[in-house]
Amino acid sequence: MIRTLLSVLGDDYAPPVRRTLALMTVTAVAEGLSYALLVPVLRELLGPTPADARPWLLAFGAAVACYAVLRYVSDLAGFRVGTTLLSGLYHRLGDHLARLPIGWYAAGRVGEVSVLAGRGVLQAMSVIAHLLWPFVSASVTPLTVVAVMLAFNWQMGLAALAAAPLVAAVQVWTSRASAATDEERERRDVEATDRVVEYLRAQPVLRAGGRTAERFDLLDDALQEVQRSTRRSTLAALPGVVGLGLTVQAVFTGLLALGAYLALAGSVGVAEVLTILVLATRCADPLLSLTDAGGQLRAARTVLTKLDTVLRTEPLPVPADPVPPQGHDxxxxxxxxxxxxxxxxxxxxxxxxxxxxxxxxxxxxxxxxxxxxxxxxxxxxxxxxxxxxxxxxxxxxxxxxxxxxxxxxxxxxxxxxxxxxxxxxxxxxxxxxxxxxxxxxxxxxxxxxxxxxxxxxxxxxxxxxxxxxxxxxxxxxxxxxxxxxxxxxxxxxxxxxxxxxxxxxxxxxxxxxxxxxxxxxxxxxxxxxxxxxxxxxxxxxxxxxxxxxxxxxxxxxxxxxxxxxx
The missing domain is CATH 3.40.50.300 (P-loop containing nucleotide triphosphate hydrolases)
Known part of the structure; x- marks a missing residue:
């Protein structure tokens, strides 16, 4: 999706997004690394001299403060880049549409471009302002936390790392299962909108025929199809939501059991086990948010794909050495x-x-x-x-x-x-x-x-x-x-x-x-x-x-x- 977004923005507008993406990635890594300081903090707090935890607490506070600053700057950058590029994308789309052959503008095409130029561009830019950070955080922060876990205990780190393919598989399965129903729901939404417009325009005919009190069957059918497609879309996404939740909970339970086993065997201290479980809990939050963000990302990807298709449409070729007409025949x-x-x-x-x-x-x-x-x-x-x-x-x-x-x-x-x-x-x-x-x-x-x-x-x-x-x-x-x-x-x-x-x-x-x-x-x-x-x-x-x-x-x-x- 990021590749499609950069393609839509073009070479002139893509660099600010790359910089924002890099800043968000650094912020997500900083968040994961800050949790590494929990290990010495908990080790000292649970040890014989809790006062020795003070320097580690200060270091942990400084790391969290650094993350907070980075998060503020990255969020602000996302909003600013989104609003700035909104105007830039409008200009790019408008300039490109002005170069396309007039014959390209068929009746159905005009409505499609109108939707893309209005709601579509806004939805595309919302990816930068609202969806980019959750996506980066859910992808980078858990991997950073797993790397920290591997540094402190390779057994529990490997156990957490083994969960990554499971989570990815559930996400791919959910995305594929929801893609068809999302497309159908969008098509039904467009059809229902057309029927509403048709119903409004048909008022003179309906009133002339004395049918204003009757139900408009075409509109009713379209709305019922929207309801049915929405239900199918929800049911298609439900197994993925439940599956992801069960997978994350199962992995956490496995880590808890492994940590208890290692602690009882004396292979790892209680402080390390508690820290790793805290890190695993912090991993779960962004992973569980993937399902919620997945639907928004799929909708944004659909719009970005349509915008990219329009922007890739080749205009009629312009002659390198134009020749002026010699007369008016x-x-x-x-x-x-x-x-x-x-x-x-x-x-x-x-x-x-x-x-x-x-x-x-x-x-x-x-x-x-x-x-x-x-x-x-x-x-x-x-x-x-x-x-x-x-x-x-x-x-x-x-x-x-x-x-x-x-x-x-x-x-x-x-x-x-x-x-x-x-x-x-x-x-x-x-x-x-x-x-x-x-x-x-x-x-x-x-x-x-x-x-x-x-x-x-x-x-x-x-x-x-x-x-x-x-x-x-x-x-x-x-x-x-x-x-x-x-x-x-x-x-x-x-x-x-x-x-x-x-x-x-x-x-x-x-x-x-x-x-x-x-x-x-x-x-x-x-x-x-x-x-x-x-x-x-x-x-x-x-x-x-x-x-x-x-x-x-x-x-x-x-x-x-x-x-x-x-």
């Missing part, structure tokens, strides 16, 4: 792309969009239309063939230069929880106020701004929740207009809008497309008619292509599709 040259191992999304697709021309991509759901747009903007890299912008393979263009070529408007618009102006300025942060207002007017966003309390300073809410779908789309178009990129990608922009908003958005789209190279995924006839060229995509390939009128006259797939859709 687009080309797919026998481009193929797979989603996963067995699903072919695009298969050897070739097409060209001359600079300043408009291409409409039409086809049924799942045909690969959105994927085609994503490949143009290099959200993914093709598995075969090439994608070119301005005659240059997108893999040879600097990512920042490539993204500067595109203004993208998606069907589902995401806005940040800020003002309308802040969301528009994302298109070009250094734009003047006049340029922002002009872009908003071209997108007919000024109409929205005028009727909102606060105007340009009005907050849109998380994800733009305070705006309607059409209003969010106008913000997105204004943002694209402000960016003023030479290539525009449109992904079914007006498919879910009401007639009023569709008219306003369409006007903004027309202004956005003017004089630019455009690739649009569209289903509306009035949108497709404005294209210079149309391709009909299905089963990962181009079935038909030509102008809108020519394709209608051919009476093929496009004509049939347009009859059904329009």
């Amino acid at each position: 687009l080309e797919l040259d026998a481009a193929s792309f797979r989603h996963g191992a067995d699903r072919i999304v695009l298969d050897r697709v070739s097409l060209t969009v001359p600079a300043g021309q408009r291409l409409a991509v039409v086809g049924p759901s799942g045909a690969g239309k959105s994927t085609l747009l994503q490949l143009l903007a290099r959200f993914h890299d093709v598995d075969a063939g090439a994608v070119r912008v301005g005659g240059v393979d997108v893999r040879r263009i600097d990512p920042d230069v490539l993204m500067a070529q595109f203004a993208i408007v998606f069907q589902h618009v995401h806005l940040f929880d800020g003002t309308i102006e802040e969301n528009v300025r994302l298109g070009r942060p250094d734009a003047t106020d006049a340029e922002v207002r002009d872009a908003a007017a071209a997108a007919r966003l000024d109409e929205v701004v005028e009727r909102l309390p606060g105007g340009w300073a009005a907050h849109v809410g998380e994800g733009g929740a305070r705006l309607s779908g059409g209003e969010r789309q106008r913000v997105s178009i204004a943002r694209a207009l402000l960016k003023d990129a030479p290539v525009v990608l449109l992904d079914e922009v007006t498919s879910a809008l009401d007639p009023v908003n569709e008219t306003a958005v369409q006007e903004g789209i027309e202004r956005l497309m003017a004089g630019r190279t455009v690739v649009m995924v569209a289903h509306r006839m009035h949108t497709v008619r404005r294209a210079d060229h149309v391709v009909f995509l299905d089963n990962g390939g181009i079935v038909e292509q030509g102008s809108h009128d020519d394709l209608l006259q051919q009476g093929g797939r496009y004509a049939d599709f347009s009859t059904v859709r329009w």
